[in-house]
Amino acid sequence: MAAWLLWLIAAGLFAAGEMASLDLVLLMFAGGALGGMSAAFLTDSVPIQLLAFVVVSAALLVVVRPVAKRHLVDRTPEQIDGVAVYVGRTAVVSQRVDNESGLIRMGHDVWTARTQLDDEVFEVGDEVRIVQIEGPIAYVGHC
Numbered sequence: 001m002a003a004w005l006l007w008l009i010a011a012g013l014f015a016a017g018e019m020a021s022l023d024l025v026l027l028m029f030a031g032g033a034l035g036g037m038s039a040a041f042l043t044d045s046v047p048i049q050l051l052a053f054v055v056v057s058a059a060l061l062v063v064v065r066p067v068a069k070r071h072l073v074d075r076t077p078e079q080i081d082g083v084a085v086y087v088g089r090t091a092v093v094s095q096r097v098d099n100e101s102g103l104i105r106m107g108h109d110v111w112t113a114r115t116q117l118d119d120e121v122f123e124v125g126d127e128v129r130i131v132q133i134e135g136p137i138a139y140v141g142h143c
Helices: 003-021 025-042 046-075 082-086
Strands: 090-095 103-106 109-115 127-134 137-142
Touching: 003 025, 003 046, 025 046, 082 127, 090 109, 103 127
Parallel strands: 109 137
Antiparallel strands: 090 103, 090 127, 103 109, 127 137
Protein backbone atom coordinates (compact mmCIF):
# COMPACT_ATOMS: atom_id res chain seq x y z
CA MET A 1 0.00 0.00 0.00
CA ALA A 2 1.27 3.48 -0.83
CA ALA A 3 2.72 5.48 2.06
CA TRP A 4 0.58 8.54 1.29
CA LEU A 5 -2.55 6.40 1.61
CA LEU A 6 -1.45 5.17 5.05
CA TRP A 7 -0.97 8.78 6.16
CA LEU A 8 -4.41 9.67 4.82
CA ILE A 9 -5.98 6.79 6.74
CA ALA A 10 -4.12 7.88 9.87
CA ALA A 11 -5.43 11.45 9.42
CA GLY A 12 -8.98 10.10 9.12
CA LEU A 13 -8.58 7.98 12.26
CA PHE A 14 -7.18 10.95 14.22
CA ALA A 15 -10.10 13.11 13.04
CA ALA A 16 -12.60 10.42 14.03
CA GLY A 17 -10.95 10.11 17.43
CA GLU A 18 -11.26 13.89 17.86
CA MET A 19 -15.02 13.54 17.64
CA ALA A 20 -14.92 11.43 20.78
CA SER A 21 -12.40 13.47 22.77
CA LEU A 22 -13.29 17.05 21.68
CA ASP A 23 -9.98 18.30 23.06
CA LEU A 24 -8.49 19.49 19.73
CA VAL A 25 -5.33 17.39 20.22
CA LEU A 26 -6.17 14.53 17.89
CA LEU A 27 -7.31 17.04 15.28
CA MET A 28 -3.84 18.59 15.36
CA PHE A 29 -2.36 15.11 14.90
CA ALA A 30 -4.68 14.67 11.91
CA GLY A 31 -3.12 17.80 10.45
CA GLY A 32 0.32 16.36 11.17
CA ALA A 33 -0.65 13.17 9.36
CA LEU A 34 -1.60 15.27 6.35
CA GLY A 35 1.88 16.80 6.60
CA GLY A 36 3.33 13.28 6.59
CA MET A 37 1.17 12.47 3.57
CA SER A 38 2.52 15.54 1.76
CA ALA A 39 6.07 14.41 2.51
CA ALA A 40 5.20 10.93 1.22
CA PHE A 41 4.30 12.48 -2.14
CA LEU A 42 7.74 14.09 -2.30
CA THR A 43 9.95 11.28 -0.96
CA ASP A 44 9.87 7.62 0.01
CA SER A 45 12.01 8.33 3.09
CA VAL A 46 10.08 7.26 6.18
CA PRO A 47 12.23 9.37 8.58
CA ILE A 48 11.43 12.50 6.56
CA GLN A 49 7.73 11.63 6.58
CA LEU A 50 7.82 11.12 10.36
CA LEU A 51 9.71 14.38 10.78
CA ALA A 52 7.04 16.19 8.73
CA PHE A 53 4.35 14.60 10.92
CA VAL A 54 6.08 15.69 14.14
CA VAL A 55 6.87 19.23 12.95
CA VAL A 56 3.38 19.93 11.58
CA SER A 57 1.67 18.39 14.62
CA ALA A 58 3.84 20.38 17.04
CA ALA A 59 3.25 23.62 15.12
CA LEU A 60 -0.51 23.05 15.14
CA LEU A 61 -0.49 22.18 18.85
CA VAL A 62 1.53 25.27 19.77
CA VAL A 63 -0.01 27.84 17.40
CA VAL A 64 -3.50 26.79 16.31
CA ARG A 65 -4.89 24.80 19.26
CA PRO A 66 -4.64 27.57 21.90
CA VAL A 67 -6.36 30.07 19.61
CA ALA A 68 -9.10 27.62 18.62
CA LYS A 69 -9.67 26.50 22.21
CA ARG A 70 -9.86 30.11 23.44
CA HIS A 71 -12.48 30.93 20.81
CA LEU A 72 -14.53 27.88 21.70
CA VAL A 73 -14.31 28.16 25.49
CA ASP A 74 -14.49 31.95 25.95
CA ARG A 75 -17.57 32.50 23.85
CA THR A 76 -19.73 29.55 24.77
CA PRO A 77 -20.62 30.33 28.43
CA GLU A 78 -21.70 33.89 27.62
CA GLN A 79 -24.06 32.84 24.87
CA ILE A 80 -27.70 33.22 25.86
CA ASP A 81 -30.17 31.00 24.06
CA GLY A 82 -33.92 30.85 23.75
CA VAL A 83 -36.24 33.19 25.57
CA ALA A 84 -33.56 34.19 28.09
CA VAL A 85 -32.46 36.87 25.61
CA TYR A 86 -35.61 38.83 26.47
CA VAL A 87 -34.86 39.14 30.19
CA GLY A 88 -33.93 42.73 30.95
CA ARG A 89 -35.63 44.18 27.88
CA THR A 90 -38.45 46.66 28.05
CA ALA A 91 -41.96 46.22 26.69
CA VAL A 92 -45.21 48.18 26.52
CA VAL A 93 -48.38 47.01 28.26
CA SER A 94 -51.13 46.33 25.70
CA GLN A 95 -53.65 44.88 28.19
CA ARG A 96 -53.71 45.64 31.93
CA VAL A 97 -51.11 43.51 33.73
CA ASP A 98 -51.53 42.25 37.29
CA ASN A 99 -50.54 39.05 39.07
CA GLU A 100 -53.27 37.04 37.28
CA SER A 101 -53.41 38.27 33.68
CA GLY A 102 -52.18 40.75 31.10
CA LEU A 103 -50.45 41.25 27.78
CA ILE A 104 -47.29 43.11 26.77
CA ARG A 105 -45.80 43.99 23.38
CA MET A 106 -42.11 43.85 22.47
CA GLY A 107 -41.75 45.08 18.93
CA HIS A 108 -44.15 42.90 16.97
CA ASP A 109 -44.35 40.14 19.59
CA VAL A 110 -47.19 39.91 22.10
CA TRP A 111 -46.56 38.02 25.35
CA THR A 112 -48.75 36.89 28.20
CA ALA A 113 -47.54 38.78 31.24
CA ARG A 114 -47.86 38.77 35.01
CA THR A 115 -46.47 41.13 37.60
CA GLN A 116 -43.55 40.03 39.69
CA LEU A 117 -45.16 41.29 42.90
CA ASP A 118 -48.77 40.59 43.94
CA ASP A 119 -49.71 44.23 44.58
CA GLU A 120 -48.27 45.64 41.33
CA VAL A 121 -50.54 46.72 38.47
CA PHE A 122 -49.53 48.17 35.10
CA GLU A 123 -52.00 49.96 32.85
CA VAL A 124 -52.13 50.05 29.03
CA GLY A 125 -49.25 52.11 27.65
CA ASP A 126 -46.97 51.67 30.69
CA GLU A 127 -43.38 50.67 29.98
CA VAL A 128 -42.25 47.60 31.92
CA ARG A 129 -39.07 45.56 32.21
CA ILE A 130 -39.07 41.79 31.77
CA VAL A 131 -37.48 40.28 34.86
CA GLN A 132 -38.18 36.58 34.34
CA ILE A 133 -39.70 34.22 31.79
CA GLU A 134 -41.32 30.93 32.71
CA GLY A 135 -42.74 29.04 29.77
CA PRO A 136 -45.08 31.36 27.85
CA ILE A 137 -45.38 33.92 30.65
CA ALA A 138 -43.19 37.00 31.03
CA TYR A 139 -42.98 38.37 34.57
CA VAL A 140 -42.56 42.13 34.54
CA GLY A 141 -41.60 44.93 36.91
CA HIS A 142 -40.96 48.67 36.90
CA CYS A 143 -38.34 50.02 34.51
